[in-house]
Amino acid sequence: MATPVTVKGWSAHDAQAYGPYFCGSINTAQCGRGGVTDGHTWVWACDDQSDGKGYAVYYTLKNGKTGHVADSNGHSSSCGNVQVTISSNPVTIIQGVDTTDDVATDPVGA
Secondary structure (H helix, E strand, C coil): CCCCCCCCCCCCCCEEEECCEEECCCCCEECEEEEEECCCCEEEEEECCCCCCCEEEEEEECCCCEEEEECCCCCCCCCEEEECCCCCCCEEEEEEEECCCCEECCCEEC
16 A cells, blocks of 8 residues: 655645546546645545545655545535544645555655
């Protein structure tokens, strides 16, 4: 499974990740999108394709702990959205992941 890469020096702002572009009928469409919101404490993930592949956003907290939030219902109407931390230990890195083929975007500073 893909894991986020710890990157130093990112600025503090809410961020979004788009992709990877490895989904759809010929593996060229954007798999999904996700991001971090609400003071870097909530992570969300939305599966953009009805192709049977899973989608999640992997994250790294300020203290180095990692985890992920998935869009558990596939390409249905709602997305995954979870409070993963508190403001004193914010999300610092996010990464969009096609969880079926283990393909990920580059890490994005949050």
